[in-house]
Structure formats: C-alpha cells, structure tokens
Amino acid sequence: MRAILFCQNNYAFGILNPIKEVLIDKGYEYLWFIPEKISSSFPYKFDNYTTSITRLKQFSSDAIFVPGNEVPYYLRGLKVQIFHGLAGEKKGHFRIRRYFDLYLTQGPYFTKKFNELKDIHRDFDVIETGWPKLDVYAEDKTRYKKEKDEILKRYVAKTIILYAPTFSPKLTSAPFLINQITELAKNSDYVILLKFHPLMDNKLIKIYNDLANLHENIIFQPENNIIKFLLIADILISDTSSVIYEFLLLDKPVITFRNISDFKKYWHDSDDYNNLIGLVEANIRKDPFAKNRKIINGLFHPYNDGQSALRMVESTENYIKANGVPTKRKLSFLRRLKIHKIFR
Known part of the structure; x- marks a missing residue:
C-alpha cells in the first residue's frame, strides 16, 4: 500500500507520525505532504516529504490519511478522515464536506454521530479505531518525568499548570485571563506553561510572551506537539478546546471558561474570568470532578492499548481489499472550486 500523510497545519505532525511508524513497520511506501x-x-x-501537489499526483497513492477538513479530490487514493481533535462541540466537526470515503473515529460518541450522517449521505463508511496521537499514553506516561522534576526543582515549585486556550476569537479565554495569569504567577508554588494554538492571534501571543519574559515561573512554549506538556502538567486551564479531552484521558483535573460543550458538567467550567486562582486551588486540593472523567474517557476514547495507529492502517488496508481504491467522488462545482483555490 502506498500512502500519503496529508498535512495542512503543523499540529498534524504529531497525529500522523504514529501512522507513519506503522507504515514503515509494514514495509509500505509513504509520502508526507507539507x-x-x-x-x-x-x-x-529525513522522511519522505514534498511540498508539491504535482509530486503527490505522481506518487499515485492507494490511501490518503487526512487530519484536516480538505483534501484534493483529484488525487488517487482512498480519502481517509482521521480528525485533528476530540472537540465534537466545535463548529464543523460533524460537517460532511463530501471529500472523504472513510471516517476513522476516536470513540463511541463520534462513531454514533457519523453513522447517523452516513445513513443520510450514503457515500462514505465509518470505522471506530481510536486516535493515533494518543498512542503515546499507553507507551509511557512517565517519559518526561525527569524533565518535570527538573522544572519543579529549578523553580522550587510544587505544581505545573498548563494554560492552553483555543485560537477561535469567539471561544478563546486568552484576552480575559491576562491579569489572572499574572496574579497566579505570584504564587511561587506554581510553574505556568503557556502553550498556544498555531493559529492564535499574533497580538495575544506577543502579550503572553511578554508576560513570560516578566515572570520567571511563566514559560512560553513554542514547541508544536502539545503531548509533552500534557504529560508534564498537573492541571490544565483552557476554554473550548480539544486539548481538554486529551488531558482528561490522563486522569488529571481541568478548568475551563465558558465552554460550549454538552459535556462540561464533567469538569470544572466557569463563566467568571475573575476566579481563576480560587478554581486552581480547589481543583488541586480536592479534585472534585475525578469520578466524572471515566465517563468522558469511555465516550471519547476508550482505547488505552497504544494501537490506534495500527487499527487505522489495518482498517484502511481491509477496506481497500474489500472495495478497491475509489476512482472518483461526486462533488459539487463549489466544492471542486474550493479545492482548486486552496491547493492551486
């Protein structure tokens, strides 16, 4: 099988790399699109990659793994949607854009929704596999323990807090928590890691970067893959972001602000931007939502065996064996036009 790992944003690297490792183990050819x-x-x-759509056409793939919303319809290969997050409440998560032949879902909540949509559209299939980005959780949750211990020792601190807001202007808490993060940093027991989405407003990035330069125990993290910081942190502060579910799966407390999810009752959500310090203290001391996290895990990602990437590749293999590689998809003129505008 020849496969394309199709990236549109740099957060896709950590999602697709476990699939690449499986492809290598199976002796399959692969090509990143960046x-x-x-x-x-x-x-x-040092991997096989290209920035050229023409090169992708020449590669003549059997499958294209896509953690984004669009993929050129004219490329050969089974178009496989593998998703870029777990936030089903985000606008567009369940929108059917007609580009994909196969949806590989993360857990029962997503599988149910996409099977309902499959019954309506009747031009794609759905298989539940788990999500490859989280395979690392099964491999070694303590892989960064030494680094965590070094951070706590360096700052003579007790707790690492991760602030990872969404970039969406309507949903982000970043403009409203600047003063609260500043106040939180006055407590020397805390080290605060700032991890912003690659698409975050540059003005907000600069404000928080400047904040980190003023406070020794605030650390702005430019690294793309957030998994490292999820594993290191003791508690997460966010808003309406997929990272919430990724952190809950580690069985650690989450605080959000004005989250729009139907599941927000399973963690500590607040409408009051001025109560961050109290919320952090309460969740560190009491962890009042600890029992609720198991419910979320069962619905969103019940797989803890580290084999989601393998299931994705094998599901794709089996699908192609049974159905062949699709030669075309029925798309509207506007959908085709959009692809040509994006990928020229």
Missing part, C-alpha cells in the same frame, strides 16, 4: 508555509517547522526532515 505546505510550503509550514515546511520550516516540519520535524521529520
């Missing part, structure tokens, strides 16, 4: 605008941040420079 847009020129993010090529400088691509961490696997």
Whole structure:
C-alpha cells in the first residue's frame, strides 16, 4: 500500500507520525505532504516529504490519511478522515464536506454521530479505531518525568499548570485571563506553561510572551506537539478546546471558561474570568470532578492499548481489499472550486 500523510497545519505532525511508524513497520511506501508555509517547522526532515501537489499526483497513492477538513479530490487514493481533535462541540466537526470515503473515529460518541450522517449521505463508511496521537499514553506516561522534576526543582515549585486556550476569537479565554495569569504567577508554588494554538492571534501571543519574559515561573512554549506538556502538567486551564479531552484521558483535573460543550458538567467550567486562582486551588486540593472523567474517557476514547495507529492502517488496508481504491467522488462545482483555490 502506498500512502500519503496529508498535512495542512503543523499540529498534524504529531497525529500522523504514529501512522507513519506503522507504515514503515509494514514495509509500505509513504509520502508526507507539507505546505510550503509550514515546511520550516516540519520535524521529520529525513522522511519522505514534498511540498508539491504535482509530486503527490505522481506518487499515485492507494490511501490518503487526512487530519484536516480538505483534501484534493483529484488525487488517487482512498480519502481517509482521521480528525485533528476530540472537540465534537466545535463548529464543523460533524460537517460532511463530501471529500472523504472513510471516517476513522476516536470513540463511541463520534462513531454514533457519523453513522447517523452516513445513513443520510450514503457515500462514505465509518470505522471506530481510536486516535493515533494518543498512542503515546499507553507507551509511557512517565517519559518526561525527569524533565518535570527538573522544572519543579529549578523553580522550587510544587505544581505545573498548563494554560492552553483555543485560537477561535469567539471561544478563546486568552484576552480575559491576562491579569489572572499574572496574579497566579505570584504564587511561587506554581510553574505556568503557556502553550498556544498555531493559529492564535499574533497580538495575544506577543502579550503572553511578554508576560513570560516578566515572570520567571511563566514559560512560553513554542514547541508544536502539545503531548509533552500534557504529560508534564498537573492541571490544565483552557476554554473550548480539544486539548481538554486529551488531558482528561490522563486522569488529571481541568478548568475551563465558558465552554460550549454538552459535556462540561464533567469538569470544572466557569463563566467568571475573575476566579481563576480560587478554581486552581480547589481543583488541586480536592479534585472534585475525578469520578466524572471515566465517563468522558469511555465516550471519547476508550482505547488505552497504544494501537490506534495500527487499527487505522489495518482498517484502511481491509477496506481497500474489500472495495478497491475509489476512482472518483461526486462533488459539487463549489466544492471542486474550493479545492482548486486552496491547493492551486
């Protein structure tokens, strides 16, 4: 099987790399697609990759793994949607854009929703596999323990707090928590890691970067893959972001602000931007939502065996064996036009 790992944003690197490892183990050929605008941040420079759509056409793939919303319809290969997050409440998560032949879902909540949509559209299939980005949780949750211990020792601190807001202007808490994060940093027991989405407003990034320069125990993290910081942190502060579910799966407390999810009752959500310090203290001391996390895990990602990437590749293999590689998809003129505008 020949496969394309199709990236549109740099957060896709950590999602697709476990699939690449499975492809290598199976002896399959693969090719990354990296847009020129993010090529400088691509961490696997010794892998097979290209920035050229023409090169992708020449590669003549059997499958294309896509953790984004669009993929060129004219490329050969089974178009496989593998998703870029777990936030089903985000606008567009369950939108059917007609580009994909196969949806590989993360857990029962997503599988049920996409099977309902499959019954309506009747031009794609759904298989539940788990999500490859989280395979690392099964491998070694303590892989960064030494680094965590060094951070706590360096700052003579007790707790590492991760602030990871969404970039969406309507949903982000970043403009409203600047003063609260500043006040939180006055407690020397805390080290605060700032991890912003690559698409976050540059003005907000600068404000928080400046904040980190003023406070020794605030650390701005430019690294793309957030998994490391999820594993290191003791508690997460966010808003409406997929990272919430990724952190809950580690069985650690989460605080959000004005989250729009139907599941927010399972962690500590607040409408009051001025109560961050009290919320952090309460969740560190009492962890009042500890029992609720198991419910979320069962619905969103019940797989803890580290084999989601393998299931994705094998599901794709079996699907192609049974159905062949699709030669075309029925798309509207506007959908085709959109693809040509994005990928020229």
